[in-house]
Amino acid sequence: MTAALSQHPLRDARSVDSAGGPELAVACFHCGTPCPDRNHVRGERHFCCLGCQTVHELLQDQGLGHYYDLGATPGRRQPVLTGEDRYAFLDESSVRDRLLDFASDETQRVTFHVPAIHCVACVWLLENLFRLQPGVGSSTVNFARREVSIQFDPRQVSLAKVAGVLDTLGYPPDLKLSALDSRRGSAVPRRLWLQLGVAGFVFGNTMLFSLPGYFGLDAFSGPTFQKMFGVLSLLLGLPVVLFSAADYWRAAWYSLQQRRLSIEVPIALGIAALFAQSAYEVLSGHGEGYFDSLAGLLFFLLSGRVFQQKAFDRLTFDRDYKAFFPLSVIRLNAGTEERVSLAQLNVGDHLRIRHGELVPADARLIRGQASMDYSFVTGEADPVSRQVNDVLYAGGCQTGGTIDLEILKPVSQSYLTSLWNQEAFRKEKDDTFDTLTNRYSVRFTWLILLIAAGAAAFWTWSDPARGIRAFVGVLIVACPCALALAAPFTLGTAVRVLGRRGFFLRNGQVLEALAGIDSVVFDKTGTLTATAGGEVKFTGTELRPEELRAIRALASQSSHPLARRVVASLTPDSEVAPEVEEFSEVLGQGVTGRVEGREWWLGSPEWLREAGVELSASALEASSVHVARDGRYCGRFTVANSLRPETDRLLQGLATDCDLALLSGDNDREAARFRALFGLPATLEFNQSPARKLEFIRSLQEQGRSVMMVGDGLNDAGALRQSQVGVAVVEQIGAFSPASDVILEASRLSRLGALRKFAGTTLNLIRASFVISTLYNVIGLSIAAAGQLSPVVCAILMPLSSVTVVAFAVGAVHWFGRRAGLGPVLGTGEELS
Amino acid sequence: MSVILLLIPFSIVIAAGFLGAFFWAVRSGQYEDTATPSMRLLTDETARVRRETLDQERGS
CATH class of the missing domain: 3.40.50.1000 (HAD superfamily/HAD-like)
Structure with missing residues (x-):
């Protein structure tokens, strides 16, 4: 973002530059693409296409030229202006009602996912949408999620129109079938923030009340204050136990019902022991209790949860075919095209599928030549060609010309969706209970209960009161705060470290x-x-531009992957591609045809040899396309290792x-x-x-x-x-x-191997944190088991152990993360954190 | 020393005020998106100025 801003002066320099040197390709003022011609100019500004120029003029006319001050060439290339009818299906009530966040007669609100949002200029433009489109109220961008939330007046502007305006500006909303399903919740639930806030508030205040007691100031403050501080601490402690700790109570209860010991059980046990002992002390006038330790414990625990949740809110990991299928397709209705939502399709409907669009349901081809790319469904990279009356399965992507289909099966029963709905595909991963922390906490809980019971039994013999003190003391001090924090902070930090590295x-x-x-x-x-990618190199006799043009024209007739790579490597010039005559293709072998009076052969060496072309022996290798003209060998295109x-x-x-x-x-x-x-x-x-x-x-x-x-x-x-x-x-x-x-x-x-090693290191770090936490517990437990635990010991030991474990976890993970050979931190990094 | 009896409830009330402010901040969604406001800051000034001029144009 700052980079974009600092580039700003460069833009003017570039436009001066380009005016001076006509050989240089001029960058489009809107999107930065090199302009192929000089047909779209306004003033000193050049545009690569009519789309960019139109958007630019629209923004200028509305006084939104500031867009271009915020980033160099912030726009997205728009060679084709899309009609607004493209979004007409959004106005059907079935689709609209599921998309809208809020609807009343005067105001409606919708949140679109707009992947094109990429810089500060985008944020600014989208938040100024109200100036472009009457009826639009406020719009708010969430940059991290690439979302824009728009409020509009449905009496003045329709949902389809709002989507259309976004599209016109180069910010097409991403409307996939999954958009109709439930939305992602926020990263950290508001309730968790509030619980943390309450715990922090109580922690700070009770600490102040406890300090006089710790420093022995009672001597000159007197029992009145002790009593008052105790009662105040008790009152402040109640919201912590009832509100902040609510999730731990629930989780502990749930895990007891399941007859398992999760980490929440000892935590809940510790909280209960702390609160019961403290309340008893205050109400009986014995002391002030451990309320500061209690609030501190919850504060640290909840901080750990907030940290964990923030670290894991990055990408959506559960996506199925719904995130793949578009929300609408073109249906043919008595010869006219209409955009309809996928949900409205019926068996027997006729669809029109253009290049790059998906077949949404199993269908029969009724017009055109289909070349289906099923790589997404089957992994097969070569497109398969289908003739009229052949069946096309859902999930295929048409490459080539426009085709018409007749739907054979409803969307929900198509091959792809039925595959997805199979039991095995739907199998949810077990909510793994058997985590490192839980394995450890099972042992921990039993051990603590054993020590507590042992200490109680030992002291009850001589001094029953001391026995109870020792029992409660062990439960209090053994509260596995550090244990509960070790895993979230170590794993959370590791996830962050990894996220920054891709x-x-x-x-x-x-x-x-x-x-x-x-x-x-x-x-x-x-x-x-x-x-895609990989270099395509030509070796052989030098080819003139018109020859390259001929080869491109011929190769573009084939859908073989090698032919497609060759086509992609030859940049098209502005002239019209020459006509190919007498074209024929032998699948998997090559293509031949007559271009501008000359006969061209492109294909495998064996095939060329069969056709009577003389090849040198060295030319026999895979991943290459050999070229012959009029029976003479010209050379070969070598497609680089992909x-x-x-x-x-x-x-x-x-x-x-x-x-x-x-x-x-x-x-x-x-x-x-x-x-x-x-x-x-x-x-x-x-x-x-x-x-x-x-x-x-x-x-x-x-x-x-x-x-x-x-x-x-x-x-x-x-x-x-x-x-x-x-x-x-x-x-x-x-x-x-x-x-x-x-x-x-x-x-x-x-770097996958490094990732696997780093995962092992992280687990070892968690184990090391457990050892640290155990050391503190040994100290605390020996004091508690002797029945000598005092609030001040508890107040020092608990935060100290938590802080040490957290500092160790975060520090060590970063240290090892830098040395794990995971590769450099990604470009900005900030964008996704 | 008895002034403390007055000061302490007073300090708790003030602290509770801050807690209330925190509640308001969380409820109004300020913790949900922490990335965009930092970007909005860069453009805020001009946007506001322009919005005012636009309002004037519309008003006149």
């Missing part, structure tokens, strides 16, 4: 699971290999103490290459369906393995969920990822 964990328990992993299963497409960098090192590192496996939905043409990477003991399976992947993970688990699944698409969703740790690899944080435990930025994949 690893996002669902919660702290994932770290425990990570440390115990002994098998790692990888998906191939999109996980180990990048779906394997993510350092994959070999990652696999070698993991192979030392883990079993590796590769499950790919793709065909086995690269089997040899992956065998070399994974080594001999690894399992390699190709042509795997989503259900098979899940089955594979389950069979490993039945052999007692602890499995980590690394995948990226919906096709891995079941396996990700079944495994102990599901790692979703995403190209861009915030992009779609299926339900998982860890979201990993693709560039960090090679």
Whole structure:
């Protein structure tokens, strides 16, 4: 954000620059894209397309030019202005009622997720929406969540119009099926803040009342004050016990009902002992009790919970097909197109699907040539072509021209959704009770009860009053505050440290699971290999621009992945692509056709050789597209290895103490290459369906393995969920990822081994914190068991142990985090914290 | 020393006032988004000034 501001003067410099040198591509004033031509100019400002220019003029006319002062080229490229009818479906009551946060006759409020929000200028523009659109009241941006909440007057402006205005400005709301479901709650519930506030307030005040007692000032203050302070402390202590500690009472009660000892049980026991003893002392006039320790204990415990919740509120980890399907599609109604919501579709409806859009339900192709990319569902990277009357399954993405479909099944019964609804895919991960803290606290609780009973039994013999004091004293001082804080602070800090480095964990328990992993299963497409990118290089006789143009035109006729990579590498010039005549394609081999009077062949070396082209022997290698013109060999395009960098090192590192496996939905043409990477003991399976992947993970688990699944698409969703740790690899944080435990930025994949090691380190740090906490407990317990516990000892020991444990946890995790080889901190980092 | 009997309830009332302010801050949602206000601060001045001029334009 500050970077954007500091770049500001650069923008003027650039526009001067570009005016002087016509060879330089001029950056669009609105979005920063290099302008392909000089057709869109206003004053000294150039625009790459009509869309950007229109938005710019709209903002200028409304006096919102300040937008451009806040950041250099803050806009988003908008080559096509979208019609407002695109959002017409939002005005149907069924959709609208579920989207609106609040509705009355005069005011309605809606919250849109707008992924395009990225800088301070966006915040400013969206919060000034009321000046662009009459009827819009206030709008508030939540930057961290990329959300804008808009209040508007439904008599003046419709919901569809509001969404349309956002879209026009380059901030299209993200309207997916999941938007209709319940919203995410806030990071830290308000109730928790209030509980913390009350505990802190009482902590501070009772401490003041207790100090005179600790320093022995009673001598000249007299028993009146002692009595008064005691009563005041008791009154202040009540809200802490009744309100701040309410969640601990409930959790302890619940866990007793389940006949399990969770960490909440000793905490509740300690609070009860503290309060009972203190109330008794005050009411009987014996002393002032331990109210400051009680409030302090709750204050530290609640701080730990706030910290934990803040650390884990980052990304949504539970996303299913609903986050993938759009909210609306184009339906054909007597020849006219209309936008309707997915919920309104019926069997027999005719849909129009454009390039890049999804097939929302199983359907029959009735017009056009379908080239379905099912990579999201099956993992197969090559698009499959389908002819008229073929059945298309839901979840496919059309690449190529526009097609028309007839729906065969309702959305909810389609292949993808029925797959998702299968029992195994829906299986919720057990709410793991068996965490490190709980295992420890079970032993701890029994031990404490034993010591308390032992001390009581010992003293009751000689002095019954001392026996009761010792019993209560042990319960008070052994309150596992430090124990309860060790895990949240260590795990919370670890999650933060990791988050800043591009690893996002669902919660702290994932770290425990990570440390115990002994098998790692990888998906191939999109996980180990990048779906796009990778350099395409041409070697051979130099090609002239018109020849490159011809090759591009020919290659763009094919949907083979290599052909598509070649097309993507050849930048289109502004001229119209030349016509391809006598085109023919042999699937998996190559394409041929006549362009501008010359015959071109693109394809595999064998295929070219069959066609009578002479090839040198060195040209025989995979991942390359060979080119021949008029029967003469020209050269080849080598498509660079699209394997993510350092994959070999990652696999070698993991192979030392883990079993590796590769499950790919793709065909086995690269089997040899992956065998070399994974080594001999690894399992390699190709042509795997989503259900098979899940089955594979389950069979490993039945052999007692602890499995980590690394995948990226919906096709891995079941396996990700079944495994102990599901790692979703995403190209861009915030992009779609299926339900998982860890979201990993693709560039960090090679650090997976370091992540696993760091998880082990973190668990050791928790154990070390337990040792520290135990040391304090030994001191406290020996005093308490002797029946000598006084409020002042308690007041020193308790905060001291908590603070030491927290300081140790936070400090040590940061120290080890920097040395764990997790890679540098991501760019701004701030944006996601 | 008896003045303390007066001062202590007084101090608690003041402290309770701050607690009340905290309750108000939490209830009004100030703890829900701590990122955006820091960005809004950078543009607040101009937005306010412009809003006023706009109001004047609309008023005239």
